[in-house]
Amino acid sequence: MSPSEVIIGLEVHIQLKLNSKLFCSCSTVGEEEPNTRVCPICLGHPGTKPLLNKKAVDAAVRLGLALGSTINKKINFSRKQYFYPDLAKNYQITQYEIPVAISGSIVLSSGKIIDVARIHIEEDPAALTHTDSTSLIDYNRSGIPLIELVTKPVMNSPDEAREFLNTLLTIIGYLDIFDQNTGIMKADANISIAEKGFTRVEIKNILGFKEIERALSYELARQKAHPVVRETRSWDAVAGQTYSMRAKEQEEDYGYIFEPDIPPINISAEYLEELKKTVPELPSTKSERWVKEHKIDAADSKIIASELQLALLFEQLIQHHNPVLIAKWLRRELLRVLNLSGKTVADIKPDRLHELFALLESKTVTDKIGQKLIEELAKSDFSPRQRVEEQKLGVISDGEFIAKLCKDAIAQNPKAVSDYKAGEEKALHFLFGKVMASAKGKAKPDVIKQILKELL
Amino acid sequence: MSIRQFVSEIQRGSISAEESIAKAIKSAGSLNKKLKFFITPTFDLAARHAHQVQHLVNNHSDAGRLAGIAVSVKDALCIEGVESCAGSAVLKGYKPLITATAVSKTIASGGCIIGKTAQDEFGFGGFNTNVGQGFPVPLNPHDSLRSCGGSSGGAACITSAADFPHIAVAESTGGSIVNPAAFCGVVGLCPTYGRVSRNGLIDYANSLDKIGVMGRCVDDVAIALEIMAGKDSNDHTSSSVPVGYYGSHAVSPRRQLKVGIVKESFGEGVDERVVKNVRDAIKKVTDAGVQTAEVSLPLAFNYGVPSYYLIALSEASTNLARYNGLLFGATEKLSSDSKGFRDFFASVRTKYFGAEAKRRILLGTFARMAGWRDAYYTKALQVRQLIIQEYQRAFSQVDVLVSPTMPFIAPKFSEISQMSPLQNYMADILTVGPNLAGLPHMSLPCGTVEGMPVGIMFTAPHFREDMLIHAGGMHESI
Structure with a gap:
């Protein structure tokens, strides 16, 4: 099957890294007992009014800027109304007419441009847990701030969809608007194939970029082997398959209206200028620049750039050391020992690495000893120079x-x-x-x- | 005695707040038996508030500008711990966790909350007859066979009947303050949209809802407005335009007003006797030297009512979606044979919403459905902007507008039961304009017809409540 015979579009929901909910001051940090992080606003009590967390707008605007989007000068919120037990108000406050940003893009490693049609802000509904006989509702999630990002249907393989999400994940990590440990990134995908007349099927509830390729590959195989109808399906990660949720005819009409409790928000030129200063150089730009300026290996460069902390460490270390050596050591050795020990870049003091690379560069120690030292640094903090002296680990050339x-x-x-x-x-x-x-x-x-x- | 005079007596200690409120409670209790203006009396609360006021007075502290005044509150405004239903059975038993900002401000100024007043269910009516199941229909104090008007019928009823110092906190979406004020012969002031925080107001239509006040004279409502108005961090739509000194008919800069007579409001469909009363009143102020000019508002009169209903009901149908028996208010037992949440929601909503609420949910839902939305909801929003511009053009020629408040005197209940829904909606023809445009407006008594009060309505530019009060004071004093 040639690529143009598969068409994939994504709708990605990203839980924003903010301390409080989108329309009230309930906390969002860490875990809590169900239904303890609630207030009259996120429970939709009569008489309460939504009070917008402006930091959500900042985050969406920054993502928009990072993806080269057009930021709308005036944005507004809307009510998306449908009846479902997880919606405290039976409508969700989202953005419909004028989202925060339109017409951005993400470039894949192949050079292919994936258009990001829109980026908007919305509130998460409550969480439902179904047991055999009952359904339980946890309103702690009600009102959690989300960003929804919609691509044009321009991806042609599950692999491209995975790379898109992976790249997006890196970018939101750089912008510090997503918590990789506790945040949830969820995608809905639409996929259609030529041999079934591009009959569009939507797949809901795909968690994270690791699942997207599995879900889409499964669906691709299913569509090739079975008759395809226009419908919405759900991805069951445990069973590893999609199942039908509803036919397209049963799709709801959400009866959008403007959210009258939140006046339109003006995005001023001054505000945009301020936010532009907070958008860091993005991973793809960084890695290309490093290859060009420092002649480091392209694969090393890409991997180091994909994590902000690692990238910053690299930039710090190459001020004193040979970039090619640093790139090689960060990617091959540091990442290896971090993976093994379950530690992060932040767990190792840059000064210690600085000492270690000085020892390596001056050939005071062998690579072998260097590897041992970096492994030990992941376990406990010590001065590599002192240890080399104390334990006589210096190179022997006798x-x-x-x-x-x-x-x-x-x-x-x-x-x-x-x-x-x-x-x-x-x-x-x-x-x-x-x-x-x-x-x-x-x-x-x-x-x-x-x-x-x-x-x- | 005006509120200003009464409060100064309380502050001086020559009248006891506790004794005065005790008398008010007794009187309100017996009047309520006859007129049914309360949904929930809050006599214990009033006594507690009076006790606090008396305590402050005894300690020579400032007890506030409403010290010892009985304050009634439309049922749609939440008071923490006090059953607040917006007149609907679907909220029966609901005790809010918050108090509306407008109400807490009156309490903080010494107001004593005496009860929650009757209204049409969620504000859905102009005669206070569209009440929730089991809720009272207030009777007009001037003729118990007639309506008080609505939707703030209970507020106007108690304001008219009270033989004690009192103000009513009311609410208007399409005319629900001036309409009952006119029918019951009291002063009703609905401020600019955003002038008073809506925090704690059970929503009818958020882009139109305005909290206002009723009283027996212009100065009373001016004082109360000054207290309730202002920016509130709990309502993004509340305005930060500075609150003026509304009392004593102030206008700044002080000058003679030019009054625009709204041509369409004296035309077809308006009771000739009502027209005559209002024309006579206008003549009196003209004789006293006020300049007048005729103003025409064709857009407001031709498209105001349909645009108003399309916007109001679109919003209302989303606001009412939350009443489904799950989190608050009325509920039904979940049976093991129930067929999922849709059946459960439907059973609660079918049982507890009144007929007019259901009609408005259906109309509002229809107007915002894909395929109809652009033709109805979105178009109505555009028309609202045009109507606002039409008013702004009018205000470039005159300072305030004048018209009758309602096209007829308070109708008899027997007449109302014969009216079609459309006739009902058309009764709002004179009041929807300023409401749709968010303009401050006020109704004042203007003589009688068949012994029933007639209302005259003034409308002012956005945030020019001072001009409105000045115009009202002028009419009142002549």
């Missing part, structure tokens, strides 16, 4: 000492020696490893190689 170790290794591994002589290059690596191990990683690699070759 030829006589290394020659002795090499002779021992050759004597103890006759098979490797004969293999090498038969032309197997790998056997030399084996012997090299043995020597390095008996030197506890401290021997200068060049010297080992040279002596081994001479001896053989």
